[in-house]
Amino acid sequence: MVSGSGLCARQVVVDARHHMLGRLASIVAKELLNGQRVVVVRCDEICLSGGLVRQKMKYLRFLRKRMNTKPSHGPIHFRAPAKILWRTIRGMIPHKTKRGAAALARLKAYEGVPPPYDKMKRMVIPDALKYELEAKRKERALVAYERRKQLTKLRLKAEKAAGDKLGSQLDILAPLSY
Template sequence: MVTIDATGLVLGRMSTYIAKRLLSGEQVNVINCEKAVVSGSKSKVERLKKLRDMGGPFHGPFYPKRADRVVKRTIRGMLPYKQARGRDAFSRVRCYLGQPDGIDMKNFISIPEASGDKIAAIKTITIKQLVEHI
């Protein structure tokens, strides 16, 4: 079992790394999902809101409204979830808001290639801000 702290990590890069680990058969816990970043401006949020509002309430498209669900949906998009292999891999991921008590930090890893430090702060938005706006 591997625990990943999503604080300051770019969502897409982090998700591809997690998807590969899941397909190899590992259990992955993602903590602090609300602190992950999406590269792009706030106009990207406006486009997502417009997409969400286009669908009817009963016919979709259905977009998640919680930060942990946004991260989990992004990871699902990087897996072949319509096949048995992808469904099994997707069942091995757990996403959490904050840091829960039951998670041990012994197998804690960081993903340096997914770090959002090199991106200007103006061009990023956290998942928490994205969810509040949607």
């Protein structure tokens, strides 16, 4: 699936499991524009970055966008994961030109693995895997943990200093869970 190498398989089957939506879509879009036929299977296991609530709110905002006078003419809101991937890729391709329409015709996307492709070799795209983001997440988590640890140490120090000053008043506050 390497563009420009002159070695193109007739069609490439990509297993979308544990791939990030945008990263996968951008790489597949480029391959489609270069003339490669791409079949994406297991679209139901594509990952989206961010939390679940954030993704839900984002999708609900998208659902609100519609044509006022005749909603059937307006943006069509696909719910199926394969169609969501298809639409994401369409946004990365000049689909209103002949070249873009031909590129989009070279794409097939499925939930699960349908019969002709279950016996074919499935590829992964290493740059689009969720695992690639893990190192960055661990770095940020370590920084947050160190900061939290430092703040806890400062709070305990402040409580000790306040305890020395307050003295007998702490006995009054203790039953009130302070």
